[in-house]
Amino acid sequence: MAKQPDPSRRSERSRQAVLAAARELVTEVGYAKLSIEAIAARAGVGKQTIYRWWRSKGAVVFDAVLSLSEIDGDMALPDTGDIEADLKTVMRATVAEFADPGFEAPIRALNIEILQDPELAALYREKVAGPVDEAKKARLRSAQQAGQIPADADLDLALELLYAPLYQRWLLRSGPLTADYADALVDLTLKALRPS
């Protein structure tokens, strides 16, 4: 990491400026009114710089959302040996993120794009939803080995029970997103998974 001018580092700085500008603007004006021009102006780069790296507004917002989450880092869930406590820790953090306007606005914009664009949906599943779900299932499998969840439980269905109500409540703004709500979803899901 020499201190000499490095075009790849300058280029990375521009890239980060574009992503930050996209996140800020989508929060301020919403996805529909977001323009490549405005992102370029806010980031202090030319439009052509943006089009060199991204094919569309949707693609910029996609990467802006990716850069928000810890998707490149360690996605492993906490494992204290207590699945109920660990899921509550994780769900409370997720609920708090979705209650945060700076986080939720870009994710909402991305979701709207995904619902209309099957290609973007497939990319999102491959790059984000898939790896994240795998990390969650790894924690559930460890709970299965510990005898806290039945060995034959359908883990995809378990994740849907846990997360889909939160996703729907956030997406449709149909109810409050609170720590109590996170806890209730964990309690109900663990009860649903118990042997009959």
Place this chain on the structure above:
Amino acid sequence: MAKQPDPSRRSERSRQAVLAAARELVTEVGYAKLSIEAIAARAGVGKQTIYRWWRSKGAVVFDAVLSLSEIDGDMALPDTGDIEADLKTVMRATVAEFADPGFEAPIRALNIEILQDPELAALYREKVAGPVDEAKKARLRSAQQAGQIPADADLDLALELLYAPLYQRWLLRSGPLTADYADALVDLTLKALRPS
């Protein structure tokens, strides 16, 4: 109901033609490419006729979706006295609707609008989601009276457990929509609601 020319009946015929055209076109071309011009041409009416009744493309699609569902009719769920059987009947029908392109395309278009337009979301909640949820909760309350669901169960949360996984799977196209899936959601939800 005299057979003489009746402007209100002709007007109702035009209205129904517009709604049918909107449903067909949104299925064929998607919401983004849908235009008032194309709806007018397909329905055989003038653009001004459409703008007399609806303020936007979103409003037309909203009414087209309303006219699809049995929202004006009797929304009561079946009540054979067996909550598990009745919920499976209802959930299987819902899953089948969402697996039907002619039904799901207008609903998808409407959902995309709702996610971007809080005013439309509020209208949808008032006119559609609210009354439908009340009908479902009436059936769950009858199951509570029959001792099949605990008296202190949170019925809003129960509906989320039952329907949110289906909504998410449909919206994100993340898994198959089958009768087995409908049954599994009913089984898991009823288990989750049992007393600890």
